[in-house]
Amino acid sequence: MEENKIVVLGAGVAGLTTAYLLSQNAANNVTVIAKHMPGDYDIEYCSPWAGANYLPVGAQGSAHAEYEKKTWPVLQDLVKNHPEAGIHFQDTVVYNREKDKQSATGQWFAELLKKEPWYKDVVPNVYAAFLNPFDVKLTLLQFRPLPADQLAAGIDNASFFTSVCINTAIYLPWLVGQCRRNGVVFKRGVFKHVADAANAHHSGKKADLVVNCTGLSSKKLGGVMDDKLYPARGQIVIVRNDPGYMSSASGTDDGEDEAVYIMGRAAGGGTILGGSYQKHNWDPVPDPNLAIRIMKRCIELCPSLVQEGQGIEGLDIIRHGVGLRPLREGGPRVEKEKINGTWVVHNYGHGGFGYQASYGSADAAVKLVGEALRQNTQAKL
Ligand SMILES: Cc1cc2nc3c(=O)[nH]c(=O)nc-3n(C[C@H](O)[C@H](O)[C@H](O)COP(=O)(O)OP(=O)(O)OC[C@H]3O[C@@H](n4cnc5c(N)ncnc54)[C@H](O)[C@@H]3O)c2cc1C
Incomplete structure (x- = not known):
């Protein structure tokens, strides 16, 4: 042949x-x-430079969303059956503030932060099923909105689900x-x-x-x-601290293209603190001021990153990094x-x-x- x-x-x-x-x-x-x-x-x-996690952002019905939908079962299989691939499940919380809707980060996460996103049926309670299919309490790990009385001031809605983080x-x-x-x-x-x-x-x-x-x-x-x-510049700080779960929000008060997210890479890969979504910015050098804002925001989002009472001095930095996301109109x-x-x-x-x-x-x-x-x-x- x-x-x-x-x-x-x-x-x-x-x-x-x-x-x-x-x-x-x-x-x-x-x-x-x-x-x-x-x-x-x-x-x-x-x-x-990617985190990398699975937080779907493709608009419902788009080819992009279809690509994300088809990717989940493979990533899930890799977690379960191929530990050598360096991927693990992580509990995930995503927060939405309506005021971020028009910002670069708010638009980026528009689908992710919907109350009823298409992916809610794609990332079911696989973590629970994998851990213990008979323990009904674990079904709480299914995609679900956080109850309104658990939302911090300024948060309009939030969802909880199981995702993955890849140690690139x-x-x-x-x-x-x-x-x-x-x-x-x-x-x-x-x-x-x-x-x-x-x-x-x-x-x-x-x-x-x-x-x-x-x-x-x-x-x-x-x-x-x-x-x-065009590039969407992403600056990150990788630390040894591990809060044990993944978290992300629609935006920050530090600038419409500054992001806040945390994810723990599998197999000792460290925790990624992000970030930024700076369109048309090609600067390869980490900005030290932005790095400080990133670390402060991440501690605010997830206080268990550091010991009680500590600020960014409680973070154990592995390295700073910058990557350019290949965005396309x-x-x-x-x-x-x-x-x-x-x-x-x-x-x-x-x-x-x-x-x-x-x-x-x-x-x-x-x-x-x-x-x-x-x-x-x-x-x-
Ligand atoms: C901070 C940050 C966080 C991210 N987080 C996530 C995440 O959590 N989840 C997620 O899904 N994605 C994430 N991404 C996005 C993801 O990293 C990118 O979408 C992805 O890496 C793009 O991969 P690529 O293979 O298209 O390009 P690249 O990784 O850039 O690879 C391009 C390849 O082409 C080669 N090449 C280019 N030009 C030439 C040439 N002329 N001749 C020969 N070789 C050439 C390069 O050498 C390289 O090998 C993140 C990105 C950043 C920056």
Whole structure:
């Protein structure tokens, strides 16, 4: 049988997940080529900086929401059956303040903070079921609104559910390992034009197709040059303190693009304190003043982060970080097109939801790869 020679350009969560799904079909012979690989920390490489959790933000009925919906069962399976992937369940509380509605962060979280969001039936009480299917008390862990008398002053509504947090330092290498086990070859390379990547397949022959997973870099990549892409700068502080649950709110009083969220990475990955959602801001350097505001806000949101009476001096900092979320007007681009005679399937522009949409989006990209390869075959006949 003739094999499909495929190059996946990019080794972030989008490229690795797409390569992993492609490699599950023995007919696909896949090379992953990228400027940055797991283990690197760079402002041009978003994936290592993510929390990363599953807090759905895709508007009901959108392709984005569909990607998130399809991703949950896979993440859940990884938690239950693949501890080596570095993902765990976390109890989650999200808070909404109506006054944040028009802010950058309020709009980002509009779906997440609805009283009846679409995902309430997607993240059922799996944690409870997993822990102890017979203990009725544990069903309280189902998605539910917090009772009004438990809401702090200024909070208009809040929900509680079970989500996951991914330790990206474990999970990205895990994806590389899964791909390698299926025969995927990894190489470093930097390309000025997307079609040039077709010449870098490890077989030495021209690839039949390139999957473009270059994230924000698709803004300046030859053959793509997508003007709809822009960064949403996310600054974080990673600490050793562990409050034991995940929490997030619609906004802060420190600026409409300053966020507040906390999540504990699996397997000793530390706790991520965030953050910011600064659109069109490319600054790669952590802002020390913003870092202080982030830490103060997180303690306010979740006092159990530090010992009673302590402020930010009670935080044990591992590192500060900045990542640029690859946001795209109109949502992520999962499309196929011929560029300079080469089939290219795009899978980029996943903003702040690259992990939580990863399997749904990669699955859609894999379907487009199949369509394009079939068109190639028909053209040859
Ligand atoms: C602070 C922060 C928190 C986040 N939290 C979450 C979260 O909780 N949940 C969630 O789902 N998402 C989260 N995200 C978003 C998520 O990290 C991104 O959506 C995701 O990482 C994007 O992945 P990607 O593979 O598209 O891009 P990237 O990770 O940026 O990878 C791009 C790849 O393409 C390669 N590349 C680019 N150009 C070229 C070229 N010309 N030649 C060769 N290679 C090239 C790069 O080297 C790299 O390998 C967060 C992001 C940030 C910054």
